[in-house]
Amino acid sequence: MSSQTFFDAVKKRRSIYALSKDSVISDEKIQEIIGQAILHTPSSFNSQSARAVVLLGEQSDKFWNLTTETLRKIVPADSFEATEQRMNGFVAGYGTVLFFEDETVIKGLQEQFPSYADNFPIWGNQSNGMLQYVVWTAFAQEGIGATLQHYSPLIDDQVRQEWNVPQEWKLIAQMPFGKVAAEAGEKAFQPLDERLKVFK
DSSP states (O other), X not given: OXXXXXXXXXXXXXXXXOEEOOOSSOXXXXXXXXXXXXXXXXXXXXXXXXXXXXXXXXXXXXXXXHHHHHHHTTSOGGGHHHHHHHHHHHHXXXXXXXXXXXXXHHHHHHHHOGGGTTHHHHHHHHHHHHHHHHXXXXXXXXXXXXXXBOOTTTTHHXXXXXXXXXXXXXXXXXXEEEEESSOOOOOOOOOGGGTOOOOX
């Protein structure tokens, strides 16, 4: 595969907010994509601390309805309509991937390598971000739209209870996905010469 083929995939990944529940690929293929991403995304010290929970269909709906009700308690009533519309957009999708870090792994590395202790949570988050990106890009290649959301720690305890998630798994991000109902708009780019420096 040429680098251009790779960057074609990179460019295809966009934040897609208009989703539908139509199944683009099989549930088995969704699981395969996420599983391959978990296996092959790099991590510091080969820690492999990333974890994922995949919610499909009604389970995904339950997650976003739970999140909506949590936000209803803290968002002022006169401005909640916009929040509810956003949540309804996520409910409209086919599924959601929840990304976690296993803090047991992080703490074990901190004990084993104390001179790097402060860095392991940072490195774990960086690796988790790569995992999210790999899944997102692979989804785009299959015609699946997705966005990345962050409603932690507001919903963490409810997620652990509802889906029997281990206490040691720290929720990092949530990725609602589904069939693309409307394409993303034009993307604006800051000048590359202000973002890239090359020295010879």
